[in-house]
Amino acid sequence: METTMLPAIVQVLPGDDFTVYAYCNDGAVRLLDAKPLLELGGIFESLKDPAFFRERLTVMNDTVAWDIKGNRDETCCIDLDPCVIFRTAPIVDDPLENVI
Structure with a gap:
């Protein structure tokens, strides 16, 4: 019986210009550009603050x-x-x- 791995993010790192490095459970690092989310407003409005974006970024x-x-x-x-x-x-x- 084959098992399927569910996608999960295990670590995050803020990048420049509202990007996020997402470390995935498949071993890959993916670069998420969050700028399109900021344009949506609503729940994403608070992410426009660069300090909030960087300091509150986490894995949940x-x-x-x-x-x-x-x-x-x-x-x-x-x-x-x-x-x-x-x-x-x-x-x-x-x-x-x-990085050393």
Whole structure:
């Protein structure tokens, strides 16, 4: 019987210009461009603040998320569908690979 691995994000790192490096459970690092989300407004409005974007970025619910209240409440976050990240964000080199 074949098992299917469910997509999950295990680590995140903020990049430049509202991007996120998403470290995935398949070993890949994907680069998510979050700028299109900012244009949607609504729940994503708070992400327009660069400090909020970088400081509240985390992994919650096995995916890229922003902790709205800063209390690690997984029911009060902005979290993205990991399947969409796996399908749309390109695989890139690990930005931490050559950091000493």
